[in-house]
Amino acid sequence: FINKNKKHSNNLPSGPTQIPFIGNLHQIKGSLHTCLHDLSKKHGPMMLLRLGVVRMVVITSSEGAEEVLKTHDLECCTRPTTIALKTFSRNGNDIGSGVYGETWRELRKLSVREFFSVKKVQSFKYVREEECDLLVKKLKESALKQSPVNLSKTLFCLTGSIVSRTAFGQSFFENKHIGEERVEELMLEAHKNMSLKFTDLFPTGGLGWFLDVVDTFLDHIIDDHQSKSFTQDRPDLIDTVLEMIHKQEDNESFKLTIDHLKGISTNIYLAGVDTSAITMIWAMAELVRNPRVMKKVQDEIRTCIGSKQKERLAEEEIDKLQYLKLVVKETLRLHPPAPLLLPRETMSQIKIQGYDIPPKILLLINAWSIGRDPKYWKDPEEFTPERFIDSPVDYRGKSFEFLPFGSGRRICPGMASAIATIELGLLNLLYYFEWSLPEEKKHMDMEEAGVVTVVKKIPLELIPSLHQ
């Protein structure tokens, strides 16, 4: 092992001292992205670490991130870092962890065309509006009773229903295959499993019932679609892919299978439910602890929509709400749900920021750290949506100081769908209700938890009051 390390050690970035066997594991306490952030302050924006058997270079500068994501995209593959992700990905038969090659290209192209395109996202507007309407009705009951609402759970359920209806044609809450008590667990468990800690460094496996439930759910959904026991007005992703599987010719070089369909579906569920809910949860937490911003965004919404209260909000209202959009951007800057993006692995020797990085090294880009770098952001810890007024900095992958959705060929394909859900979800929460902390809570706790995706550790509990 030492010889192998020496062979490549000529021009590698430096990093904290490693100790035998565990490397730098003893220095990782709490969240991985914050530990790496703290270490990089001491050891620089390119840092070499070893966690157990995994060697990695951590990048915490916008310039380094740009070089990797623009120049070296071809020489890196994304790497399923945990046993959990490997299992979810069905051995690379998916988009999130598939190695570059024909399969990955075909699956990404297919899912963008059939699910992620702006046209498809717009066609699901009615689902988002209906689900938000249901949410408002439930919240109104709590508002009348003045009882605290667990917004973390509520928002996971909202995004779960939206993703499930848009991708699989049915809501988790209406499906007959999983007991209702399991559905809520399933939503919350998705997050816990995405945050498994270091399972490939010291593999433990054992994901228990969660994987079984996801698998059983998908099996039933596919069976229902195949047997036509389930019909709806418009074909969903499952219908489209099943039709493609049936129609493909024997001589085609790429063969689409049920495993691919399950891989894409699992990716969409895991990547979609968690991230959008997390963003809304952090946005609400920041707004409650920043009353000035809360007032400004609610004033904008209520002025634009008019004084007569609407029964139900349409997605078009959002076009007029510039400040709400800035609130979403600022939330994604301070709380990117996937703070280390998808880990890349070098496939050949490459040069980054003057260093020689050998093949088979994990590259982690700390988007969380870059989003708080005082070099690019004034008062970076402050929640100030105004910083984006007249600024060309955007989350679409061209501004390397702001990378909540990543960049390059692996950029999040679900961006349009996520933004539509987040903006409409927040619009509904902020238009109909005033929000306050329960009396016994004196201040908003902002502690984070998770590795792949990072959520507010203590669930967000707030009391809604009806806005008159």
Ligand code: HEM
């Ligand atoms: C606020 C919401 C979201 C955020 C912040 C987010 C963030 C990300 C990030 C950082 C990546 C990795 C990009 C990279 O490493 O360059 C990613 C990939 C991905 N996201 Fe999202 N995402 C969100 C919502 C969604 C939604 C709603 C879906 C699906 C419905 C989705 C599906 C995916 C998929 C399939 C990938 C893998 C793409 C690939 O490897 O080619 N995401 N996302």
